[in-house]
Amino acid sequence: MDAEERIARGMLYTESDAAFLADRRRADLLFEYNRTPPGAVDRRTQLLGRILGSVGRNPVVASPLHAAYGSNVHLGDDFYGNVNLTFVDDVEIRIGDGVMIAPSCTLTTTGHPVHPQLRQDYNRFSEPIVLADKVWLGSNVVVLPGVTIGSGAVIGAGSVVSKDVPPMVVAVGVPCRPVRDITDADLTQRQPPGLG
Structure with missing residues (x-):
């Protein structure tokens, strides 16, 4: 089985195995993006289109933005990402429409084996x-490898999301767990404690 198939199956692979992916990294473009003035909206949008795999309408991504590749990230329409957003996108990160991400969040598709002997040559696994x-x-x-977060869900500040989160719930904690449903009662209040 070749490296590309092992990566696609979420199996372990090394930095050497992944060398064929090097041309997908967008480090120089990220460097340029992070030094482009916030008011240069058209230029920033154009750079996002060159950095990311796909970008919907009306993206707002504050600097600095960090990504392992960039090219494996796909943003829907009306995306808002605040400062210090980090994508460890060794495989795909797919983000729907109307998603908002507060400061200093990390979405990491990649993890490493627990046993140190298995971490030679940066041995790792990746899941979308x-x-x-x-x-x-x-x-x-922090959103960990293989996680899906359902439509309308809210993840509380400081949470570590290691398992899927269903739609229309507030989920918080380490590890992150749903604590309540989002209902029409939420149309009349600001936000539950612990979010933001």
């Missing part, structure tokens, strides 16, 4: 991440 439409991640959220 999906954020469905209208997801909101509070500040300092």
